[in-house]
Amino acid sequence: MQSDSPPKERTYDALVSAILTLDLKPGADLDEARLCAEFGLSRTPMREVLRQLAGEGYVVLRQNRGAQVSDMSHASLRAFFIAAPMIYSAILQLAATHRTEAQIAALRSAQETFCSMLDTGTAATRALANIQFHRVTGDMADNLYLSPSFNRLLLDHARISMTFYAPGDTDQSDNVALARAQHDAIIAAIAARDASKAGELAIAHWQLSRDEIEKYVMPNALDAPLGMAG
Template sequence: MKDAAKQRKTKLYDYLKRAILTLELRPGADLDETQLCDAFELSRTPLREVLRQLSGEGYIELRENRGAWVSEMSYTTLRDFFLAAPMIYGAILRLAAINATPTQIAALKEVQNEFKTSLATDDAAARALNNNRFHEITGEMASNVYLLPSFRRLLIDHARIGMTFYRPNNTDMKENLSEASNQHDAIIKAIEAGDENAAAQLAIDHWNLSRDQIEMFVTPSSLEIPLGSVSMKT
């Protein structure tokens, strides 16, 4: 019974994480706890355990007597993302090159292969999830108690932004995604070689590849309603 309940909790966690990263659940969307309990055959206590875990990781927000909702993406948070991302990505990849284990490198290569498959099949959701997992692993490699929570929060919004404006429907966008994949390969090589300077430079290059789109995206005229509410709940 305990194993079955644990599996249902894992399924709920995986569902909510995927739904948030792929915008199936929009920023600011309320979570219906009764519906989730019924759908995953969980009582309120294990449900709240999953929600607290996701809250700690930055996927959702919890407030007393207000329930749970998907983390917001406001103009302010997106601009903060734009400012912080290049610094944190650079630090993460530098530390990844120093601390990565062979097992982690093998996992990174496996996810990169899945990322390439998602590009070939034009599966936007799989692409976003595989890209997110690729960078999650680099964060695990870095193994820094101070950087990792901020990095994970950045990855959530990076995936959601990507689901909004990355659409490989023209030559420039397809070339951008192809170059991103090539940079992933180069990142793996730099980490495998333990070359922290090359890894840090690749972080800058990788960021610059999407910087223009992100900068356009956080401009008010480019931010569209489908992202969800741009006002913060109080």
């Protein structure tokens, strides 16, 4: 958002960014009075922002206890690993089916930003640029039932990916280059309306992320399947 955007929008954007980049940790309590003072909002618009964030999965509103950043527990990570490949594949297949030329242009613009952040950005700006790329594919898919699950998936994916989007990590350079190339291939498949290819690329792209995520957060005791069968 621009600096002259309405205070509620600036507050929403700032809190989303803070949650996605782990400036606000999973499970952290949100002090409503402090947030009001920090962002210059009164209680009513701040509560409207928090309700919007709760509706999108970023925070949990607890009766008589205030808001809390959505947690990342063993159970949620287990569900994340099981659901991610299926949801990503469905989203990209639908994106290839329903995309418009304007959305293709938006996806290419998001990819340009992502590539720029890979070259010059921080871990936070890299993760945010990656999530924005995938958000555009979600807009393309435009599915009432998948969208809430996809948005929550992107939330936790962004938070997890903060661990492996650190610039200067030479061990990650090959995977980052592959992620860039996979994004380009995804754009090409969606532009060609090749839903089958888009679905295949979704699984390959998820596999790349999964391999990195496992190095940092995968519980040894996780006893669930971690990908699509067959």
